[in-house]
Amino acid sequence: MSYLELHNIKKSYYLANQEFPVLTGIDLSFNQGEFVSIVGESGGGKTTLMNIIGGLDSNYAGDVVLNGKSLRHDTAKQLDAYRRQTIGFIFQNFDLISHLTVFNNVMVSLQMTKLSHKQQEARARQLLEQVGLKDHMKKYPNQLSGGQKQRVAIARALASDPEIIIADEPTGALDSQNTQEILALLDQIAKDGKLVITVTHSETVANHGTRIVRLADGKISEDTTLKPGYEKAQANELATHTLRFGATLKMALENMRYNLKRNLLIVFGAAIGIFSVIVMLGLGNGVQGYINHEIYSQVNPNAVQVTQNVPINSDVDMDKISMKASDRSRLAAIKNVQSVDDGYFVQGGTQLRMGKKTASISFMQTHNPTMLAKSISKGQAPKNGEIMLTKEYAQKLNKKHPNALIGKKVTFYQNTLNDKKRPVMLSKTLTVSGIAKASTGATSITYDTMKALYKSKGIKIQPNFVTVEIKGDVKNVKPVENKIKAFKNDKKKAAYQITGVGGFVDTLNTYITLAVNVLATIAGISLLVSAIMIIVVLYISVSERTKEIGILRALGSSKGSIRNLFFSEAFFIGLFSSALAIALAELLQVVANNIAQRGINYSIMQITPGNVIFGFVVAIVISLLAALAPAASAARLDPIESLSYE
């Protein structure tokens, strides 16, 4: 039994359903240590035969038997492994990967062996030294002479220490000096106990080997042994696996670096979409924050004022509008209610006097601790025996310097009815504690002061409103408001009326979030443009790298690895473009906030870590999705057609 046997190999090509037979029944056997030259007329099927022996073509009749085992039933993956482990290809046009250095061209093959990374590097160095390229390892293929390129190809073919070297016209592109040197190397490989099969038109090459096989009309016409084959050595093939993801990542990175300018433009283009989305989200956060900040600085959104649901007019029955202990306790029992404070408001009938000046007050109420200090423009909230005035009323007492009233005494008059419905005048001298903003503050005294004032004429008051304070986030306000609204009175109508901004703020926030998301989605349309751009670029890349794909398949990488190669490229486009987009957005944030701080004293753009992560994830996912079709088309390419791609 010979090491490699071909049994009745037949192969035809079909064009428009017409059969063109190329090989019509080849029977051959080879042994390790032989240097066989296959010669024959051009178009006679030599390359076709080499592709069958090399496991690149499995669409033939007959059988290839290696070491007693037929290749016929090998799966695509087993054939990949066969090419990686047992076969080393050397091509006429060298077929090196142009964007990889000499060293890395050899490393591509070695990365498919199970050697450690250190051992792979050491072997790459040793092989390149062996073919005389010690000083050229860092060069790119286009910086080498033809003979040097073919040496790199030989070093690469020897990477996994395969038992069979297939050299298709290895000296076809070389001068006589280089031809001799390459032949010497091939001869040495055969001497080392490997099987070297070369296809050639050159008699010089053919005569150099140990055996010449002539092909004519698709058959063997002559099989001549020139000299006995060399001693076969102990088979020493290295165990292999397909190109791992890490290696494809590295190759993708090297390819991007090789086409740096183009890739920078692509990354920049893809970054625009992600940048717009991040900026929109950041601005959304900022604007929402700003609006909330503005509202919160004026009023406490977590405070809700609750009154009985009865129309208030001059002859209203005070008893009907008062908030009873039962009202207060059922409000206090609602989830998230922190406190329920008694309050009392008065509409009309109030006058302030200071010297000769008077001010009629249309509305005043008791002060409670949920009112924000920010609603006071000067001074403080009233304590017992004090009054806070809104600016509007303060100006009636001191037009030019309303703030000068603070600390001064004013006389407070209140017309009301006593228990017997007789009009009485309440009066008390109070100290002005502070001036409230007209828009958000109220003229107010404490509940105790109000109570004492009425008590001076024997009137006992009940609170006519309460302030319900709600715990925690403003989101808790709406549910509490809804619960309050749900209470019914005897007439099955809503028992209470409420005023407060919390529910409104929550609704406003919902609308702002909605608007921001709509804007971000519109900005996201540019992501679609980015995705289409990435698809186009990757298709161009697949077509540019068709030859490289053929080379990698010949070296034994699987379809999956080819797919990964393009996914890796897409991954890097996604990664780099999102990094660029985030950097630009952060930069814009610094500039925008700087300007905003000067204008409105607020950071109007707030990009959160969540936005940044979102940007990264979206960019990478979109890039990988965009790579789906180009990567699949690259993986589907036929290795033989890819190798002959010009």
Ligand SMILES: Nc1ncnc2c1ncn2[C@@H]1O[C@H](COP(=O)(O)OP(=O)(O)OP(=O)(O)O)[C@@H](O)[C@H]1O
């Ligand atoms: N993919 C293909 N489809 C159709 N015909 C093909 C295909 N590949 C090769 N052929 C034909 O098969 C025949 C054998 O081609 P092959 O390349 O094996 O010849 P060869 O002996 O290596 O030729 P040369 O010495 O010129 O390189 C040729 O006539 C060629 O046109």
